[in-house]
Amino acid sequence: MLSQRRKDMASQTEENYLKALYSLSVGKIEVNISELSAALNVSNPTVNSMVKNLKTKGLVKYEKYKPLSLTEKGRKAAALIVRKHRLTEMFLVEKMGFGWEEVHEIAEQLEHVSSSKLFDRMDELMDFPLVDPHGSPIPDRNGNISESAYEPLSKFSVGRKVKLAALGHSSTEFLKFLNSRELSLGTEIEIKSIEPYDGSMVLSYQNRASETFTQAVCESLLVERVG
Amino acid sequence: MLSQRRKDMASQTEENYLKALYSLSVGKIEVNISELSAALNVSNPTVNSMVKNLKTKGLVKYEKYKPLSLTEKGRKAAALIVRKHRLTEMFLVEKMGFGWEEVHEIAEQLEHVSSSKLFDRMDELMDFPLVDPHGSPIPDRNGNISESAYEPLSKFSVGRKVKLAALGHSSTEFLKFLNSRELSLGTEIEIKSIEPYDGSMVLSYQNRASETFTQAVCESLLVERVG
DNA sequence: AAAATTTGTTAGAAGACTCTAACATATTAG
DNA sequence: CTAATATGTTAGAGTCTTCTAACAAATTTT
Numbered sequence A, B: 001m002l003s004q005r006r007k008d009m010a011s012q013t014e015e016n017y018l019k020a021l022y023s024l025s026v027g028k029i030e031v032n033i034s035e036l037s038a039a040l041n042v043s044n045p046t047v048n049s050m051v052k053n054l055k056t057k058g059l060v061k062y063e064k065y066k067p068l069s070l071t072e073k074g075r076k077a078a079a080l081i082v083r084k085h086r087l088t089e090m091f092l093v094e095k096m097g098f099g100w101e102e103v104h105e106i107a108e109q110l111e112h113v114s115s116s117k118l119f120d121r122m123d124e125l126m127d128f129p130l131v132d133p134h135g136s137p138i139p140d141r142n143g144n145i146s147e148s149a150y151e152p153l154s155k156f157s158v159g160r161k162v163k164l165a166a167l168g169h170s171s172t173e174f175l176k177f178l179n180s181r182e183l184s185l186g187t188e189i190e191i192k193s194i195e196p197y198d199g200s201m202v203l204s205y206q207n208r209a210s211e212t213f214t215q216a217v218c219e220s221l222l223v224e225r226v227g
Numbered sequence C: 001a002a003a004a005t006t007t008g009t010t011a012g013a014a015g016a017c018t019c020t021a022a023c024a025t026a027t028t029a030g
Numbered sequence D: 001c002t003a004a005t006a007t008g009t010t011a012g013a014g015t016c017t018t019c020t021a022a023c024a025a026a027t028t029t030t
Helices: A012-024 A033-040 A044-056 A072-094 A103-110 A116-125 A172-180 A215-219 B012-024 B033-040 B044-056 B072-094 B103-110 B116-125 B172-180 B215-219
Strands: A161-167 A188-194 A201-205 A208-213 A221-225 B161-167 B188-194 B201-205 B208-213 B221-225
Touching (some): A012 A044, A072 A116, A161 A172, B215 B221
Antiparallel strands (some): A161 A188, A201 A208, B161 B188, B161 B221
């Protein structure tokens, strides 16, 4: 028997649009068609027609030539997909021994599994983690999320001691780069100096007395103050 | 970024056709178009065109108006999907606390995840199980499977002591029925009597001194001799 | 063997998701 | 403010998977 989705459910494709829209909406309300096509690697007309479709399903707000945004229903649907994604990532790392740089691709596929029981069970087995392996918060069963108040390392000054709490993005390349510098979540860091010319920072942490990171990298290292 | 399958890989739909064909091929070589449409709950013309497609991909052998069969390539591809399915079922039961009647639906979706690393990791964490929660053998990484030599309980005579080793099929209803009779894999069973009229059997096992099962049920209980 | 039934095939169409080409509107630069 | 650029829309088409209706071949029944 070919297992087919219940027709009141979003297709995998629709779920991917919602999720992308949700990510792009962080920190702002409205999103361009073009931003969405870039994020999904799909043409503008394709997004245009999908957006019309999602509008008829009450998942997005949209008027011709205007930017779009998620409705409350769409926001919740997206948050629940993100929940599945992040619980999966955490489960793969915590319970199955994967590295934080390996889990995104797998979670991209697993997040579309419909059984919420599977994900609630992961949640339970991990004792209800608050964040995923990259420090991003995990939405609860109702799609509510606690926005983290972490700040980019680049905002701090010399002498400041901080703890790495989350990442601004988690591309495989970035994660491998952090692995190569032995930098992981929870690591305490001290800012030794800042190069005024390009904003790069010299940091000290654990076994590493003096590691230099570009400003771009430091903007993606989200930290909290220590001491 | 919309995650798309590599184009040399079978689509989820194609995978479902291969898997169905594989299941229907157990104990015989050739399969009818109609059997396949019934198994997949899809019309004959749909199967017909998909079979042509799978033929061009070298996965099935087929001539107009003749029955079909898997090529070696198709057989292996199918076995690897079955591997993913059965490892997932076992993992859900062994490592995540699901009941054997809950795991089929979830595994139907998970089996299409492309990462073989995920499934090899499950395999490792379970210490390489040979069978799934319903006693069906798990194909190895090369798609090879050890055909089980278990026989249906219905073939044995009064007085015989056997051990429940596997199930002929594992529909949710059947599994719930077995749960209600406290019958699980590994249980030792003695045949107390057989009703000549309808072939139903009275069995004794564990706490149950005398439970009656229809012939149909006994044909789906695969056992090995004990003592 | 002819008739009835079952099984398989072809043709044509529809829905979901995608594209390119061409056109329309909005925004930015001069 | 007009021109240039960026962004958004429409039209038309293609692939994948599915369907129904109509027909063809094979099998079974009588």
